[in-house]
Amino acid sequence: MLEILIKWLVPAILGSGATYLAALHKKSEALKSGLQCLLRAEIIRSYDKYTEKNLIPIYAKEALEKEYKAYNKLGGNDVATNLYRQMLMLPVKYGKENEYVQNCT
Structure with missing residues (x-):
């Protein structure tokens, strides 16, 4: 009886586990x-x-940096990388009025 369990049940459980992991x-x-x-x-x-x-508001720049960091960690590295770099060069708006400071990065 134990031999049958080892011969059939163990491979069935391992096979099911492998199938589940592949689907996951x-x-x-x-x-x-x-x-x-x-x-x-x-x-x-x-x-x-x-x-x-x-121009880019400071809050949008901070969100963009987080988005790009996640994008890059997921393997993204194409046209969006060039667009991101170009946006880093835009003047940054810090206040509600015309308060701009050029980003030098």
Whole structure:
């Protein structure tokens, strides 16, 4: 009886576990890809918005830096990287009125 359990049950459990892990990995990769795509789209949207204005509010710059950091950690490194770098060169708006300071990074 023990021999039958070892011969059939153990491989069945291990096979099920491997199948589950493969499905979990596939879902994880899909989530990673989807999140990367959303972050890339947000970086592009920010680029279009703030380069047209030729300035970026400090709060938007801080959000952009966090978005890009996450995007880069997910493996994103294409056109969005160049757009991000260009936005870092935009004048930064710190106040509600016309308080601008050129970003020198």
